[in-house]
Amino acid sequence: MIDPYSTEPLYYQLKEILRKNILAGVWKAGDKIPTEKELSETFGVSTAVVRQAVSLLVNEGFLVKRQGKGTFVTDTRVRQGPRKLSSFSEEMAAMGLKASSIVLEKGIKQADEKICRALRLQPEAKVIMVKRLRLANDEPLGIQTFYIPEYMVPDFLQNDLTQSLYKLLETKYKIVIKSRSEERRVRKECRSRW
Numbered sequence: 001m002i003d004p005y006s007t008e009p010l011y012y013q014l015k016e017i018l019r020k021n022i023l024a025g026v027w028k029a030g031d032k033i034p035t036e037k038e039l040s041e042t043f044g045v046s047t048a049v050v051r052q053a054v055s056l057l058v059n060e061g062f063l064v065k066r067q068g069k070g071t072f073v074t075d076t077r078v079r080q081g082p083r084k085l086s087s088f089s090e091e092m093a094a095m096g097l098k099a100s101s102i103v104l105e106k107g108i109k110q111a112d113e114k115i116c117r118a119l120r121l122q123p124e125a126k127v128i129m130v131k132r133l134r135l136a137n138d139e140p141l142g143i144q145t146f147y148i149p150e151y152m153v154p155d156f157l158q159n160d161l162t163q164s165l166y167k168l169l170e171t172k173y174k175i176v177i178k179s180r181s182e183e184r185r186v187r188k189e190c191r192s193r194w
Contacts, residue, residue: 015053088164098137099164101132103131104132106129111147121149130145131143132162
């Protein structure tokens, strides 16, 4: 339960309780969680505290808000990522969700040290960069930044970059992705901006 005398903020304590309930299966993927008012009454905290706790869980990918419908538990496969290498579009389709993308930025840039190391490129090599907002059933899930050496796909930016980039690479360029490096973070800006 919530300890009003703890040094941890109330919203953080509540967030941890809700997260543990999700992980323990009290609320399963797709379940609607109680309303802010109900959670406020259950845990003896203000709705502002509930709102902060829920917002943190949305940012961490445990919950998703659907306007006019409520707040729902996300699928654990969305949170934990794939067990095998597959495209975002394939992952979402496997869960019965429709994947889509909005291109935020694209261009050719000089690879920094981190990108050169990840792609095993010579220092200052040119790479194609595509930054996209990834959505599932029109709900923002995160921002993806994709890099590929320019010499491999010189006309890449002329393609429709809202489609599956894995499929584009396989069909047009005969390149099969065998590994990737990724950081999955769902950011607050991602949800509020779109």
